[in-house]
Amino acid sequence: MYRILNKRKLAPEVHEYVIEAPEIARAARPGQFVVLRLHERGERIPLTIADADPETGGVTIVVQEVGKTTREMGDKFGKGDCILDFVGPLGKPSEIENFGTVICIGGGLGIAPVYPITRALKDAGNTVLGIIGARTKDLLFYIDKMEKVCDELIVTTDDGSAGRKGFTSDPLTEILAAGRKVDRVVAIGPAVMMRACADATRPF
Structure with missing residues (x-):
């Protein structure tokens, strides 16, 4: 069993959980994920690791309530509760080295997995420009965390309620065109966002 050390609301139907899993916390690398199962009757779901602290043994995941398991987790599981299975770290870690200047982009829930990658790239000696965005200010999170690991951070919202109005691909296009x-x-987010970012980089 794996105990929930902390739970906090980041946005509507989006919660951050810190799970006590010391072995995973020591082994986890940016870009990897875990698979969890709440109980014996539960389904297994993959979730990207948003942070890991080898000292406390805590592994952070960000969960959006979009299906049966994630809604059950949001409604019934809180600090002090335990989940049955928490397996990881899984997957190939992100490539981290000193590339020079890197732009890290997170859209919507993609802000969570892009954060540890951004931090690792900064620690590797890169100059890091961060761009994070969401549909509206209520869906933004981790602004403070990203500010600490970026040399410059640009915030966008589709409706202009926070930061600059527009999409995350807009400042990317402007930076490259300049x-x-x-x-x-590095871009993580909805498929349409990642496609727009990929299109923006092609001429360069």
Whole structure:
């Protein structure tokens, strides 16, 4: 059994959980994920690791309530409760090295998995420009965390309720068009956002 050390609401129907899993916390690398099962009758669901603390043994995941298991977790599981299975770290870690100048983009729930990658790239010596966005300000989170690991952070919302109005691909396009040397772009978010970011980089 794996105990929930903390739970907090980040946005409507989005919660951050810190799960006590020392072995996973020590082994986890940016870009990896875990698979959890709440109880014996539960389904197994994959969730990207948003943070890991080897000292406390805590592994952070961000969960959006979109299906049966995630809604059950949001409604019935809180600090002090235990989940049955928590397996990981799984998957190939993100490539982390000193590339030079890197732009890290997180859209919507993608802000959570892009955070540890951004931090690791900064720790590796890169100049890091961060761009995070959501449909509206109520859906934004981790602004403070991203500010700490970025040399510059741009916030966007579709409706202009926070930061600049527009999409995350807009400042990316402007930065590239201005001739700034960018060695790598990392983008995590909805498929339409990642497609727009990929299209923005192609001419360069």
